[in-house]
Amino acid sequence: MTYSVAVAGASGYAGGELLRLLAEHPEFEIRTVTGHSNAGKPLIASQPHLRSLAHLTLQETTPEVLDGHDVVFFALPHGASGALTAQLTDVRLAIDCGADHRLTSESDWAAFYGGEYNEAWTYGVPELIVAGEPGAAATRQRDQLAGATRIAAPGCNASTVALSFAPGIAAGVIESHDLVTVLAVGPSGAGKAAHTHLLGAELMGTANPYAVGGTHRHIPEIQQALRGAGASETPTLSFTPVLVPMSRGILATSTARIAPGTTAAEVRAAWEAAYADETFVHLLPAGEFPRTADTIGANTCLMGIAIDEAAGRVVVVAAVDNLAKGTAGAAIQSANIALGIPEATGLTVNGVAP
Amino acid sequence: MTYSVAVAGASGYAGGELLRLLAEHPEFEIRTVTGHSNAGKPLIASQPHLRSLAHLTLQETTPEVLDGHDVVFFALPHGASGALTAQLTDVRLAIDCGADHRLTSESDWAAFYGGEYNEAWTYGVPELIVAGEPGAAATRQRDQLAGATRIAAPGCNASTVALSFAPGIAAGVIESHDLVTVLAVGPSGAGKAAHTHLLGAELMGTANPYAVGGTHRHIPEIQQALRGAGASETPTLSFTPVLVPMSRGILATSTARIAPGTTAAEVRAAWEAAYADETFVHLLPAGEFPRTADTIGANTCLMGIAIDEAAGRVVVVAAVDNLAKGTAGAAIQSANIALGIPEATGLTVNGVAP
Amino acid sequence: MTYSVAVAGASGYAGGELLRLLAEHPEFEIRTVTGHSNAGKPLIASQPHLRSLAHLTLQETTPEVLDGHDVVFFALPHGASGALTAQLTDVRLAIDCGADHRLTSESDWAAFYGGEYNEAWTYGVPELIVAGEPGAAATRQRDQLAGATRIAAPGCNASTVALSFAPGIAAGVIESHDLVTVLAVGPSGAGKAAHTHLLGAELMGTANPYAVGGTHRHIPEIQQALRGAGASETPTLSFTPVLVPMSRGILATSTARIAPGTTAAEVRAAWEAAYADETFVHLLPAGEFPRTADTIGANTCLMGIAIDEAAGRVVVVAAVDNLAKGTAGAAIQSANIALGIPEATGLTVNGVAP
């Protein structure tokens, strides 16, 4: 069947990527697009690369406009979707690409975001390992997504890091405290609002750190995911993002201490087992590491791991397209699962490179 | 007085940067430039930005050509300078920008480089803290450089990371094991030889890790420097470099565990004390972190630190121009010290930005 | 039906883009990939972004390997395909993405390429206007492509410029002499062979002209196309390409003198009429001009025109992805036409932006 779809926040970067992917999806029909300051204007004025959607006009982002669609994707600034989604009465599946419904801890929300807390929705990272009850086998997050009606798409950095650490934590081959991640990330993740520090002249030819020292909002989201994967207590994580001169992409270098008594083969085996059957998360052969270029436009997370015995740490390097697998692709993959559509529908594993 | 200068390896990136800086230096006169495959050609054919040196022709890189100069800078591939420098008979000051004379451990050389070992020369990082004998105050590396006749300029990544950790190690406010560094670095550090993986199309718009898992050659150099700064034993370091799309620059994010019982103020004080009087290493105010753009062309290392109490780690972010402060600037600064010229002569603290 | 396909030169940039597009094409089955120095290795070692083709191994590029496929795409260096294609005995449709079969003039070939001349094949730019015999209406190049068995895919710069000027020449609203084009182009068009001048450090942060002064090999191809579009004599064209720091993309700024007595409205009408019904060439509204970002990965040529009455010139700005619409997309679009498959099959109009 064909599902009617609305995209709220269609004039931004995440909204644009949702539409690019939805335009190729055989089961979704884009019926409505909304935008705040651009309401009334053609979508293509904001998204000149979406030539096949030249017929669409941006409408106001209101519950009335959005209600009545089978599926609504929200690509709004953090804090903007919570009040809106609460007013929906006739939407089968709502997927929030913003942060409003990601955190299960109200105190984490207060500490890292502030403003009104909204309850957490089903987390949209299908490949994430979910520890079972004592004695039961681990499952995947996709099991919880099947049949879901409200989904929180992940933060792009958060899901990349969670997928990087989860196999080792679930298998007990790494320690779950003293994790360290440094990310190289392109500025499209920061959105389309005009700020001086995001100007091209400020970003080209330079690497610029931000949110240094434990203040990035994706930290509690990562911790929450890793607790779900089996960390016995909330992991400690040093997390530093660095803006680098590429419009898209995340390269996350994540390291963890190898658990005492664990062999290198056991470490590698944990990641191999975790992703051997996954369509969209690929562990590269030993000695190979991914480049973000190879994931651009794709729903793929490429991962390479090294065991540094001298340092006593495993190094996991993961590459994703922050807008695709990091945001819009994850949202559509999750929607596919929720609706019973084959999980890979409308998504590609092949990147646009070079 | 004016010192006669030769630069060996003048057609490469490090050689070009040496010449750019030397051309403005009031005490040095560039008399000879040498290049391997380009010998006999005008320098400017290899270095079209060095307009003031259009009169120079590249000569062969031989001991005969180099001998007789007051100062010779070597900017040759690793392994190429050792045999050459051994044959010099009449050079007051030789400075090697390659790795051949950096490591004091022959086994480290064998493990990370291979080929014939050459004895270590005085290490060219003037600001580096050097622990004193028991009971004696710490000194700086510049004290050893005064009057030196043979100097090993540092690896660009190595000096950046050593400067990042040394204050904390020397002051005992961080643990010297389980260090973690991830660097964003531009490809000029990889040299001018043509390799497919360094093509523009392979590097633009993407972040590409390399030497993952403890294999990078700068690791033993960092460990050596940190032992010198007072680490009680050889530090363990997880070190991952990532090529990002900027021609120059290193942004090193380095983290270490805060020593038990140490306050945040004590941690910050260690770095403040270390660099308060330095011309070329600047600690930014609390909450500020550097961008590589601000160091381009300058001999400046900009540093910011954060104390992440939740993670139990200090995060040190350091930015340098890999060719300037990372290589050629460090070499000239060290040469100034060795010759008794004021240390900052011919060097600038101001970057070319944006 | 499904056509069996081979790609010769599958380890390069054009080969990679052909495969990326073919992998999504419902009527083509990629059966064979060949590569010169990489024969025997997995395709994915050369093309790590093509995750869905991880099962393919590169074979030698020989007639024996290629014969027997329904369709063979050649993505070889110029001069390499001519001898090879002459030996094929059992290939229904051969499409050469190199230059060997583009030029109808043996003397142009000798002047701009040299080496053995190969006869011209049907030119693969479907939207190109083809002037009719005297008294007959103009047609499009796609009419000649229908049923073709040998197709020369265009040079990426050449087709972009030909499409930019053809409407004006065909309609007689511009003069066909004294054309001027300056192109900004990314380095992927220069191929994957390692050359110093194509290193990332040589290309990032800089604009580098090449082939200045009428020496670029695409000039005779453009002239040939414009003669076909109705230029009364061979047009004169000043053509200057400039490498800029983006891996993909061509932005061609082309200007021509407005024919005496022609109004601005008549000029614009010529381009509007030419492309109003085209799927893959879009004329933007008056006052809007394209960006290459909006065409990345797409088979789209975006075009904007301005009439500069003070200068007496029309300015046509055209954006394409050099690897997609410029090369691989044009090849597949032409193959679709030749085989009677709907022209847009397996191709998208939407770019990957930002």
Add this chain to the structure above:
Amino acid sequence: MTYSVAVAGASGYAGGELLRLLAEHPEFEIRTVTGHSNAGKPLIASQPHLRSLAHLTLQETTPEVLDGHDVVFFALPHGASGALTAQLTDVRLAIDCGADHRLTSESDWAAFYGGEYNEAWTYGVPELIVAGEPGAAATRQRDQLAGATRIAAPGCNASTVALSFAPGIAAGVIESHDLVTVLAVGPSGAGKAAHTHLLGAELMGTANPYAVGGTHRHIPEIQQALRGAGASETPTLSFTPVLVPMSRGILATSTARIAPGTTAAEVRAAWEAAYADETFVHLLPAGEFPRTADTIGANTCLMGIAIDEAAGRVVVVAAVDNLAKGTAGAAIQSANIALGIPEATGLTVNGVAP
């Protein structure tokens, strides 16, 4: 002697480059810096690369603050300096890097800028050829700058293009109508104000044209300069700028029809004669063309010319750093001349590359 200097608009890009150069200038002492919205803040908060100026605080941009300095540089948005400079009573030398005092034609000002017209000041392009009265030899613009008290620094694009065409026009070897220029330019020329179309994500990996079709404000300035160089009537010029992903730099490709009966040698000789004795404008040998990288941070304009006999056009490719030779360097060079300081003082010919 030492001149006291103020820089108005010190928080922007042009202001920053002025300060970077002034900081190294032995005859100028930076005493005052002003900024609009940043008044009261440390300069270094806006210009974190200017480490040697960490002691300066931004003041309000008022006549009172600026009066009393020997030299005042204005780096304000167009339209902002005119009213301000009119109120100065005690400034020996004022140099406006904005457009307010560039145009001698009030109608050109009205057509391209609008707002109140301010009288033109002495144009700050020292190397520009100025045609003599009938029978008299040509001079240079530097002759008019000697002793000047009010100087209009040029538009960065305008001076680059004027220097490109002037030798041919002055020598009569090219036609002065039907000129065509296409420029690749980095976004720092567009200033530091936050606009969506200047965001990093909008500019990386893409070439974006703007002001297409004869609307760019530098067109009348170029025409004015070329009339001064001897064009018999106002030249017609098709001018198209293209933003490309580099923070700094202009690569201008300019073409003109070769005058009938002129030989290639005569054409080249015109440019050679024009710049043979210039310190900051270098004509490259035949067959060589410049890259913007080689001019970064330098006061150098590198130029290459080709005679395309088939097209009947000369092609002049000129590279400059838009902020240095294009703006701040030109201003300081002109100030040197005006004050009788050696022209090259405080400026370098060597670029920062790669």
